[in-house]
Amino acid sequence: MLTVDYDRLGLRAGERLLDLGCGFGRHAFEALRRGATVVAVDYSLDELAAVNELFEAMHVAGEVPVGAVGRGVRGDAHRLPFPDGAFDRIIASEVLEHLPDDDVALAELRRVLRPGGTIAVTVPAWLAETICWTLSEEYHAPFVEGGHLRVYTEAGLREKLRTAGLEPGGAHLSHALHTPYWWLRCAVGPTNDDHPLVRAYRKVLEWDIVTAPPVTRIAERVLNPVIGKSVVVYATRPERGAARAA
Numbered sequence: 622m623l624t625v626d627y628d629r630l631g632l633r634a635g636e637r638l639l640d641l642g643c644g645f646g647r648h649a650f651e652a653l654r655r656g657a658t659v660v661a662v663d664y665s666l667d668e669l670a671a672v673n674e675l676f677e678a679m680h681v682a683g684e685v686p687v688g689a690v691g692r693g694v695r696g697d698a699h700r701l702p703f704p705d706g707a708f709d710r711i712i713a714s715e716v717l718e719h720l721p722d723d724d725v726a727l728a729e730l731r732r733v734l735r736p737g738g739t740i741a742v743t744v745p746a747w748l749a750e751t752i753c754w755t756l757s758e759e760y761h762a763p764f765v766e767g768g769h770l771r772v773y774t775e776a777g778l779r780e781k782l783r784t785a786g787l788e789p790g791g792a793h794l795s796h797a798l799h800t801p802y803w804w805l806r807c808a809v810g811p812t813n814d815d816h817p818l819v820r821a822y823r824k825v826l827e828w829d830i831v832t833a834p835p836v837t838r839i840a841e842r843v844l845n846p847v848i849g850k851s852v853v854v855y856a857t858r859p860e861r862g863a864a865r866a867a
Contacts, residue, residue, distance in 0.1 A: 622830050623651055624714050624795045624851050625741040632657055634686060636709035639733065641698055641726075642716025646672040649691060653679060656686040657710070660703075662696040669693035698726040706735040714743040715851065717778075718769045727785035736860040740787065744773045746852040749800040756807035765811075775852050787856040794849025797841050802826060803850065 625648055632638060634656030640649040643661035645668055652659045653676065661672050676691040685691070696702050698713075698720055711734050717723040727742075734740055745753075750772045753760050762768035779789040802822045809816045829837045 622796070623648060624743045625712050625853060626793070627651065627655065629791055629793075629855050630710055630712070630741050631739050632710050635688065637707065639703070639708040639711045639730075641701075641711065641713040641730065642719070643672060643693065644668055644715075646675060646693070648712045648714055649693075650675065650679065652710075652712075653685055653689055653691040656689045658689065659691040660708075661691065661693045662698075662701070663693070664695060664697065666695060669695055699729065701729045701733050703733045705732055706738075707733045709735055709738045711738070711740040712743075713740065715745070717742065718744050718771060718773065719767060721770070723771070724781060724784065727781055727787070731785045731787055731858055734787075734858045736858050739855060739857050741853055741855050742778065742782065743795075743851045743853045744778060745769065746794055746849050747772060747774045749803065749848060749850045753803055753807045756804060757811055760807050760811045773852070775854065778852070778854055782854065782856045786858070788859055789854055789856045792852060792854045794845045794852055796850040797844035797848045798829065798837060799826065799850045800848045 632652060632655060636657050638652045638657040638659050640646070640652065640659060640661045643649050643663045646661055649659050649661035649672060661669070663669050663672075670693075672693040676693070679685050679691070694702070698716065699722060711730055713726075713730060717726060720726050730740060750769070754772060758764050760768070762770050775792055782789045802819075805822060806813070806819055809819060813819065
């Protein structure tokens with residue numbers, strides 16, 4: 622289940638991509654299938670171990686184009702272990718809302734992105750997230766360790782990107798069918814995984830992810846602009862000043 626549109630990101634085979642806050646690697650795996658050199662960064666060693674294991678399995682299964690490489694690396698978003706301009710494309714999906722200092726993290730992402738490179742930043746959308754926070758205090762930090770620390774508007778995220786030295790461009794909302802699921806979870810208690818309605822809705826989402834039937838794809842496209850769970854903003858590091866700096 623991808624949040625980022627790779628065509629809008631502009632990823633091409635042979636380019637270097639950073640997936641920050643990769644989790645279990647959904648965006649990293651797709652980038653590797655497209656022929657990129659992928660560095661998947663997270664702070665969880667367990668998740669990175671799973672990512673590296675699947676990278677290897679993809680190579681063994683012949684799912685990786687010649688020359689493409691993927692590797693999981695542990696790192697802190699506030700101090701990335703990479704040189705300036707190391708990546709052509711960056712994905713930071715559902716990570717900024719967890720970080721103590723999102724402005725420092727965005728400055729770091731700008732630093733490791735090459736001039737002219739593009740970044741896709743995704744965060745929980747304002748409407749979906751605000752309702753979750755309203756329905757349950759247990760949904761977010763400080764009630765949940767490592768939980769969401771703040772709620773973003775698209776305008777606020779764009780301003781943060783500009784402050785970091787990036788130029789925001791297009792945007793879209795994604796995963797509308799997941800929004801009512803999280804509203805339901807918050808209404809019955811975010812940790813109440815065994816509630817019958819939660820279990821039933823989860824089965825529907827799992828079915829949708831595996832089969833992607835036309836009816837749910839159409840429904841999501843219609844609903845995304847209204848109740849999309851995530852907002853994605855694409856931005857570019859300006860090339861002006863690059864030659865002078867060099």
